[in-house]
Amino acid sequence: MKYLKKQIQSSRQASNSKIPIRLNILFFVVFLLFAALVAQLAYLQIIHGASFQSEVDRTDRTVIQGSVPRGMIYDSKGRVMVGNQANSAIAYTKSMDVKTSDMVKVAQRLSNYITVDTSKLTERDLADYYLSDTKRLEKVMNSLSNAATHNSNSDKISDTAIYKLAVAKVMKADHSYSKKVKQQAAIYKTINGAYQLSTVFIKNSDVSSKEVAEVSEHLEDLPGVNIGTDWERAYPNGDSMSSIIGSVSSEKQGLPEDQINSLLAEGYSRNDRVGTSYLEQEYEGILKGTKSQTEVTVGSNNKVLKSNQIYAGSKGDDLKLTVDSDYQAKVEAALKTQFSAAVAAGDASYSDGAYAVAMNPKTGAVLALAGVYNDPKTGKTTDDALGTINRTFVMGSSVKGATVLGAMMDGVISPTNNVQSDDAIYLPSTPVKKSVYPVGTFSSMNAVTALEVSSNIYMMRLALKEGNADYIANSYIHMDDDIFTKLRGYFNQFGLGVKTGIDIPGELSGYEGSTLNESGLLKVGSALDLSYGNYDAYTLIQMAQYVSTIANGGYRMKPYLVESVESSDNNGNANKSVTNTSPTVLNRVGFTSSELAVVKQGFYNVVHGSNAWGTAHTLKDISPSVSGKTGTAQSFYSDGDSLTSTITSSFVGYAPSSDPEIAVAIVFPNLSESATAHYNLNMAQEMIQDYFGSTDSSDTTSD
Structure with missing residues (x-):
């Protein structure tokens, strides 16, 4: 009996001696990890702290170009044959961090103050606007069959392809859109098509004084929207020599398709007006002028910190013709x-x-x-x-x-x-x-x-x-x-x-x-x-x-x-x-x-x-x-x-x-x-x- 008690006591002692050893090993591992973490933090903060701080404070400077009036065309006596007519315009500048939902809100609010042309809206444009609502988009996406959204290998197709399927489904559904919605869709199409930090005209012709006043009054609720001035060609002599003078593309038409690559290489923007035929095209380099330049400073959070105009731009040179x-x-x-x-x-x-x-x-x-x-x-x-x-x-x-x-x-x-x-x-x-x-x-x-x-x-x-x-x-x-x-x-x-x-x-x-x-x-x-x-x-x-x-x-x-x-x-x-x-x-x-x-x-x-x-x-x-x-x-x-x-x-x-x-x-x-x-x-x-x-x-x- 005494022997048995002695064996049990010895076993307990052995067991008790193993527990501290395991704990000590665990503590030691934790210590090593903690030491490594401290060392890494010290390495990042002491050795590279300055560079990381500069990355946090990093800003990008981008130069934005603005349009200038086109050169005029005069007759031999100095009378205007082709001039520029200044029009009030409703413009939109797209920021770097703007979301789709933000643009939708702008379109909806702006539609209360202005009326835009909707005659060129396509079914695709209306479908894009319909799906700009995230809830609608999610609903339509969920309604797509698994077979449609996956290929033969059961792999999910690209998001772009899935979105096209969603658009097709919306178009097939033949939704009925009110005049108000079409107005919003037209505005959304314009601002959504703008590049980051670029300015587009939402409406640049037939802008009434009432529209200017109401938009000006609500600019705080319309981020990115501003009141500006746009130019269009004016012809005091009507159609006289129109086939010789040629034509200029509109802001919506932008660069001609057959010249787009060469013009982009020359510094044009896609929505720039350019001469598309005859004198206007032949003397494009003279008539176009030099764009204004504004330096925009953007922070690491994609917010515009400040802007500074570094060059006011220069109106295009004029042509004086031999014709009276x-x-x-x-x-x-x-x-x-x-x-x-x-x-x-x-x-x-x-x-x-x-x-x-x-x-x-x-x-x-x-x-x-x-x-x-x-x-x-x-x-x-x-x-x-x-x-x-x-x-x-x-x-x-x-x-x-x-x-x-x-x-x-x-x-x-x-x-x-x-x-x-x-x-x-x-x-x-x-x-x-x-x-x-x-x-x-x-x-x-x-x-x-x-x-x-x-x-x-x-x-x-x-x-x-x-x-x-x-x-x-x-x-x-x-x-x-x-x-x-x-x-x-x-x-x-x-x-x-x-x-x-x-x-x-x-x-x-x-x-x-x-x-x-x-x-x-x-x-x-x-x-x-x-x-x-x-x-x-x-x-x-x-x-x-x-x-x-x-x-x-x-x-x-x-x-x-x-x-x-x-x-x-x-x-x-x-x-x-x-x-x-x-x-x-x-x-x-x-x-x-x-x-x-x-x-x-x-x-x-x-x-x-x-x-x-x-x-x-x-x-x-x-x-x-x-x-x-x-x-x-x-x-x-x-x-x-x-x-x-x-x-x-x-x-x-x-x-x-x-x-x-x-x-x-x-x-x-x-x-x-x-x-x-x-x-x-x-x-x-x-x-x-x-x-x-x-x-x-x-x-x-x-x-």
Whole structure:
């Protein structure tokens, strides 16, 4: 018994001795962990404390750019052709920490004070607004089947994909939205689409004074909303030259899709306004100005701490054009009047418009560009001043001045030896090639008379000589293979068939007819047609450049529409000239003064001559005197099913005859073959009289 007690006592002692050892081990481990924690805290606080503190205090500085007024466009007298109209605007600046729920609240509150356009809201926009409510979103998400939200491997699809399913379900449900909700959705769409720290306009047109007052009164309840000013293009002269001036994108349209990457690389924002066509696009870099810059300091909590404007921005520079807006308006009105007269007389049933250009022949400065485009099927007309540079027409006899001078430069005739037979040209299996007057009217004539009476035969015989052809009536004619190249080469020197270089994008170079037939043989008959302007097609600005080259003594001047670039302040007050356009000589045509005198005398006689077959005698009483050349070309109108024969009527000229100050070019395409009225000459008369209406210039001498 004593032994048993002794064993139990010994066992208890052993057990009691083990407990402190375990506790000691546990305490020791806890001590080590605690020591490691203290060491780590000491390491972080003592060694890296400063860096962590700086991270807590870290701020980011971001530069925000603001829009500035676009440069204006003035006429040659300093009158505004394109200006800027300041409008009150309701704007929203998106902060960095804004939540969807915050934007929804702003949209709901703001809808109580303003009315916005909802016509462009899509079903997707409405669905996005519907799901901006987190409870609705959660409800719709939960209603989606497991099969829809998981793939074949039972893995959940992306949140974006699931949201698309939710949107599709809402759209399918065809909810009925009140006008109020649509207003809220439109506002939400605008502010939700803004980038962080960027400003968008919620409403920037037709903002009433009441809307401004109410929004201003409640700005504290509308975080991010502010009252500002926006600019839009204003056109005091209406649609005048609208196709030449071009257009500017709206804030909603932003950057054009086909230029977005390059423009973003240049520092534009996606919703910036930019010139999208013609002068507005060509001079975008000048007109856009320099954006304002505001430095915004953002704390580590994404709160804006302060903002400081570091650059106020600079309004875009202005363009001063060579066009006098009053004269431009008169040319446009006269062109519309003449075309309307043609319509009323039944002469324009197939015509696709009318075009006119006025230019300073000595400098190349464009004085007026006007165009009327007509749709023969609907009879609807639109402004198409751009058609003067991007439409081509077969001009007819008005190009004959270049034909005669080309022949003299080629040496086949000379100022003192230029008489030719005026017998009609007969080719095998081809209608007789003759002039408008009856065959046999003239037996022969010189170059001056040929221009006065507009002899096609004379021009064709020049081409035969230049092509080294031996003409025998009713026999096939062999001409040099380079006859087309030769004739066109001379025409090109005057600007016919080549780009003029005008400072407007989209200019065409013209159209050249084929030189070989289906059998690969030279089209001799077409070469003859080319000589009197009835084959290749040219733009009207080329015709103006061509006649200016004759008027100024042989210098092909580069046409230009922008006279200068000028700086001004934000109120439009002129400051100084930045650049001025200097007249540019593209080439000097290689004729002599005596050769030019022949053609200028012919052009003078076209108007002032006594021959009964003269083509522009109705202009002879204009003061100052006019010299020029008419043209009539065969043309065709196609409605897709049939082809109707028509005529294209043109005129080129200059005044005063002895010292030209203005050159004009006019074309009325696809008139009725039975038309007897001289719309081209009527237009020329009005253009020249209107131009000199306010001057004392006069000239009655012959050249």
